[in-house]
Amino acid sequence: MSTELQETVLKLTSLKPLVKGGVDSTGAQFLPESTKARFDKYGVDYSNGYPVAPDTSEIPVFVDEVLKVRNKEVPYIERGKNADPEKKALFGAAKEVIHLTKHIGTEIVGLQLSDLTDQQRDELALLIAERVVVYFRDQDLSPQKQLEIGQYFGPVEVHPQGGRVPLEHGGVHVIWMDQAKRKGFLKTSFKKTGGTAHWHTDLTHEFQPPGITHLHNDAIPNVGGDTVWVSGYAAFDKLSPAFQKFLEGKKAVYKSLHGYIDRENPLSGPKNIEREHPIIRTHPATGWKSLFVNRAYTTRIVGLEPRESDLILEYLFGVFEKNLDIQVRFNWKPTKAGLGTSALWDNRISQHYAIWDHEGEEPRHGTRVSSLAEVPYFDPGSKSQREALGLSLD
Template sequence: MAPPHTEDTLIQSQGSLVHRVEQLDLKHIARKQGKYIVFPETKYPELESFEHHDPGHKADPAKNSLYNNAEKIFDLTPHIGTEVHGLQLSQLTDQQKNDLALLVAERGVVFFRNQDITPHQGVELGRYFGRPHIHNTFGHPEGLPELHIIYFDENSSTKGYEHLSFADIWHTDVSYEVQPAGLTFLKIDTLPEVGGDTLWASGYAAYEKLSPAFQKFLEGLEAVHSGQHQIDEAVAQGRPVRRRIVESIHPVVRTHPVTGWKSLYVQPYFTRRIVGLSPKESTAILNYLYQLIATSADFQVRFKWTEDSVAVWDNRVTFHNAIFDYLGSGKRHGWRVTPQAEKPYLDPNSKSKKEALQEKKA
């Protein structure tokens, strides 16, 4: 664990908060100080393409480095969600990281409780799984732009949430990037007395819910993903915008590079339209798919956080939705590291998860 935060580690200099990154105890700062993120006027070049090497390719199919060393590992639902007890993410070997990449690719999201991993360790862990994403408009702790901070408390505004349909905020992280997120690591260290759960849904199972004819139709389509609304929000609040490009085109159905399974890859928060269709056609199809994601409880998992829990999920094959039922009644704080992965693609020879597992069993 990093040394606990003290006032000596924080120095006020020319209006900015200067600190030693390795000594950050964000949990303590959030509880004692409240909001602490900064919005520097830094401008970044557009993100360059890179060749992503998924560590899941080096995994042991049996994932013995995890199963032989954990106290227990168990699935939370048939389609999505697994919980691991007795392992610290801060102490994983390289083989355990490889096996974790495969486990998350297969199960969508994996949960760890009572984790001691620090923000700095979290960034380093994220680097193993890809290039850590630096957000275009969000704030971050001074010196750690790779961290995305979750912070809401009793004084947070509830404006815009009173009449919000949470069916509309299912998403995969930063899908508007040319190379969107792969795995994401989220640690929640402070919770309200009740509420603040998070939902995940399986893109594999969503694809399998569709009829074969509809699956085939969707596999020939691409969709536009945009983060323009995040830029508009930043500009309206006087915050800096660090890059220009906020829109990409991705396949509606994508293939996971490690499992080889097909997953639905559209969601209401960032997907805007299907290329080549009329606005009415695009809206009708996307609304049907969004409703499928939001209402299919049979391939969702709801996680009730405990302090210092970490969720590790694969954005390529899941959707998630944070539940803001606690606003105005409690404090919730945590941090997230989001490595980028490959540019989404569809391998025409790939199969659904169900087909692949049936063939393997046979």
């Protein structure tokens, strides 16, 4: 890059046209009352603005800078791998265990996440690996304890520019579409939804994408605001054996949500971070195969012609989105006033969709902690879920 061009680029990046950092100085006044009560109880100081993000000067601008943030394998312990298959410690302490559908979704009644022992956490990790998503209503949960639980399951992701709860550790992220719309970051209406109101899997562009993600909603609409999850295990089992074999061993390209500047071609506009992962991946706890693509962030299949890739991906996206029997829709509303609801799901084996039917007329606010997992891999000796459970493959 010439000196003159480099100076121009530095001037452009000093304006930070691609990022929005710092603190939302007016956001705290719009916080839902239930969120304020939770934060006040657990000593979260939002008086100087909410949410917070890194200062604009600290946010990476160039693609190569962002790749360096997490570009080497870090140790990961799969907590569910050696857990009691019968989950006696977890189930024995619960008042009720409710399987919401045949293929996905379980609700645990009568337990506080903040009180779980390590043995119960391990068994919960295995349950999530088997049932994809697990729910806990009526939770009195601090953001600090939510972070601690996330750190137990794996290294907690800290986003280079995402909005956060004002804690020393930046890994408790804010999920608050109302605020994004108010600030003009998000154009959402009845006819055009956005934000998390689309099928996606979180952070699939990461070198080690998340395993267990924990969203705790502390402000929930009286009606609406549901979320839908879908199973990657069951999506794989929907495919013909010949198609399964075709996909096994192939990789796809996964892009980031945010764009950054290409240092070698700085005037070409924002570029997404891209990484390759297996289309079919094996879960380390269950050993089951899962289909690992999503419409939001999977861009192409490596080695195929563009039209071939587009046709195949469109079909695979439809397997997730059109098969209601492998989905679960969950309403977050707690049974006790003043408490919140938690969902813990495995990003390796799922997609989800936050439904915008409440249209922001009632507040919806949550805090999310994502625990990074292993580098995605495919084990040719692994089985599908139905094969492993001895179910019909027809």
